[in-house]
Amino acid sequence: MDKDNYTATKGDRDKNRRKSNQKFFDTTFFKNLQIQEKELRQKVNRYPELKDYRSGGSRSKRKIPCWAAFSYFELGIITNIYAFLRGDLRKSVLIYGYSKKNYGKEVTKQMDTWLDAVRNLRNVCAHHNKLIGKTSSVVLPVADEKDILVTNTDLFSRIYALKKILSDKDSKQLGIELDRLIKKSKFDIYLFEILPTDWKERYDRINIL
Structure with missing residues (x-):
């Protein structure tokens, strides 16, 4: 959920692709990521198991762990998270997994x-x-x-x-x-x-x- 973890251009050398990647990151990907994370916190009836992360919950000030969020995120969101991650973090994912x-x-x-x-x-x-x-x-x-x-x-x-x-x-x-x-x-x-x-x-x- 931290923009500093991402490279919006994907580090592409092509000027047009860099511009296209940046636009998609700003207008689509990161916005959808924020919306889906917000829904996990707010839709009580749909996600009752995440009640501790809502207002008044014991973990309301913490971020929902990625292993939990990935159980609910759409596959497209997950693949784009990896695609836009900074290069060092992408490598860390592979080394860990x-x-x-x-x-x-x-x-x-x-x-x-x-x-x-x-x-x-x-x-x-x-x-x-x-x-x-x-x-x-x-x-x-x-x-x-x-x-x-x-x-x-x-x-x-x-x-x-x-x-x-x-x-x-x-x-x-x-x-x-x-x-x-x-x-x-x-x-x-x-x-x-x-x-x-x-x-x-x-x-x-x-x-x-």
């Missing part, structure tokens, strides 16, 4: 695309829109995994993004569930080119972050 290695600027940009891909996939499914035969946002693979993707805008690229951001345990379960779903399908997904025929081999070659 993953293998605790040092992460460079390239990985933080790749993570942006993975989160966008997951958000796109979620939105399509949530609104019962067409998933097959359409392209979505670009997914950037890590340098030694470029040959895993067929294209960087198809359904498999969304699956790639999911595995990159999931834990090792959850990514293995995703592969199992996807294989199970394909076997239960009443039509040939390969005939319709929904996924590459060697998707399992490609999936297994995707390394966790």
Whole structure:
């Protein structure tokens, strides 16, 4: 909730993109973030479990912890929080959440695309829109995994993004569930080119972050 934690331009070198990012940050993203945080405090009937953070509550002067707020924030808000964070904070998020290695600027940009891909996939499914035969946002693979993707805008690229951001345990379960779903399908997904025929081999070659 502190503007000092963000880089409104996203540090983009392109003048037009910097201007566009700044405008979106000021008019849309940060304003929506403030509105959603305010609603968590004020809508008593909708969020009774957060009563301690409201006026008169034992924690009314404290900020709602991000782990609690993220349970209620829309996915778009969460992905934009990461996208606009200062570079040092973006790296800190990765170090804390993953293998605790040092992460460079390239990985933080790749993570942006993975989160966008997951958000796109979620939105399509949530609104019962067409998933097959359409392209979505670009997914950037890590340098030694470029040959895993067929294209960087198809359904498999969304699956790639999911595995990159999931834990090792959850990514293995995703592969199992996807294989199970394909076997239960009443039509040939390969005939319709929904996924590459060697998707399992490609999936297994995707390394966790």
